[in-house]
Amino acid sequence: MRKRWPLWLTLALVVYAAGICLYFTFGNLYAPSPQYAGTPADPGTFMTPEQIHKGESLSRIHSLVYFIATPLHAAVLALLLGFGVRLRNRLESRLRSSLLRTALFVLVFLAVIDLLFLPLDYVLLRVDRGYGLSNTPLSTFLFDHVKDLGVEWVSTGFVAIVLLWLMKRSPKRWWLWLSVISVPLVVFVTFLQPVVLDPLYNKFEPLHNASLKGKILALATSADIPAHQVYEVNMSARTNAVNAYVTGIGQSARIVLWDTTLNKLKDDEILVIMAHEMGHYKEKHIYIETAVGIVVTFALLWASQRLLEQFVRRGGHRFGIRREGPDLAALPALLLIVTMLGIALTPAQNAFSRYLEHRADAYAMRLTGDGDAAIRAFQKIAKDNLSPVKQPPLVVWFRGTHPDLQDRIVFFEQFKK
Structure with a gap:
């Protein structure tokens, strides 16, 4: 039985994958609610x-890949x-x-995992x-993987060195000390992301459209948000989808618009989206x-320490773990334990x-009062991103x-009325 566990694990994955394939292959999973037929929420x-069909097909494929x-x-970690x-x-x-x-x-371990899953990432590309959603060339795709591996190696390697040192010094309390150390690390990385990490992948420039920039900054001023610059990023080299976001904290906070958003949405639609992002900032x-992530990290590491201790004590010797x-x-x-707990959470x-996103939507309506522009913006997002308006519960x-x-x-329609 002990020697056959990889076989049983493989069989379980095959049965599970077959069930997931059946779930996402058949059935009308993306049907909009009948009560909204003929309304602006009806795709x-x-x-x-054709757009509705392509959006549903693409969502089925991405969901199928995710759930497998x-x-x-x-399983690969195991x-x-x-x-x-x-x-x-060695x-x-x-x-x-x-x-x-x-x-x-x-x-070596991260590189092996990345190489094992590289074909799947390429299939999604x-x-x-x-489907006309991505413009990413193969060279950029591969270079991004190399950069991902480098960033992951530096961050994971640092954590692993600190973790092993803490395990040696405090075998029973390493989870507590690692949780404490993670607090300033998370804040530090959040501060660095917009100014160090994000520019590794894309080119950020101040917004060229002076008129739109003035409208966005005026909107920020009316919301008492101390914004002095708006950035655009050249995402059209990678995708035809539209998006915008606010990132960073303190002096590193940035309002960022994809250039695809600038090309496809009108000014009033962009202002509603910006108001949504400002809602995230305004409501902190x-x-x-x-803060929630820090609390979850404490609980996650506490549970991981106990599960790892039980695993090493009872079954670690079967694999050669001391x-x-x-x-x-x-x-x-x-890593396997943390992954499983993360899936459960x-x-x-x-x-x-989703609760925070709804709060940001509500803030955008209070700030702009433009439900009509919001409806038009999200209808265009559905079309350009090939996104079904309704997703099945599992997704x-x-x-x-x-x-x-x-x-x-x-x-937005209710607010408009």
Whole structure:
């Protein structure tokens, strides 16, 4: 039985994948609510049948990949536990420096996982390009993966070095000290993201449209938001979708518009979207999400410490993981535990995110009073992003960080009336 667990795990994944394929292949999952037929929330009033079909098909594909790839990622971590032990043994036989061993262990392990899932990411790229949503060339796609790996290696490697040191110093309380250390790290990374990390992938420039910039800054002034600059980013080199966001904290806070948004939406529609983003800033959602994230991190690490301790004590020796002292080979097991707990928490996190997004929508209406522009903006977003206005419950629970477009349009219509 012990030697056959990879086979049973593979069979379970096959059965699960077959069920997910049946769920997303058949059935009218994306039908809009009948009571909104003929209203602005009915996609038939602003999208062609072809656009509706393409949006639903694309959503089925992305959801299918998500619901298969997520447990597959956890399964791969489980299957790589033995590889982690062999990698640890080889590094210990050749390197004396524990820091260098940890850094190389993390790099090799992350690179293996990235290479295993690279074909799946490439398939999604081809699908998005086939549906006219992505413009990303293969060279950019591969270079982005290299940059992702580099950023992940630096961040994960640093955490792994600190974690192993804490495990050695405090075997029972490392989760507490790591949680405490994570607080300033999260704040620091949030501050750095718009000025250091984001420019690694895209080019940011001050908004060229002086008239629109003046309107946005005037809107920010009326909301008592100390904004002095608005940025545009050249996302048209990668995608035809539209989006905008506010990122960073303190002096690094930025209002950012995709150039696709500037090209496809009218000024009043852009102002409503900007008012939504200002709602996030005004209601301090980034601080709230950071605070909630810190609390969740404490709970997650506490549970992970206990589960890892039980795993190493009862079954770690079967894989070659040592019970004494911190072991490099235990890091994949810890990552697996954190991954599984993260999947379990996803529905609650998404529900909280949808609540904050609705709050931002309500703020945008209070600030602009323009329900008509909001309706037009989100109808165009549905068309240009090929987004179904209604998603099935399973997708809402695990992928829905924003309310359904149908619910948002209905809210704007009610405000308009």
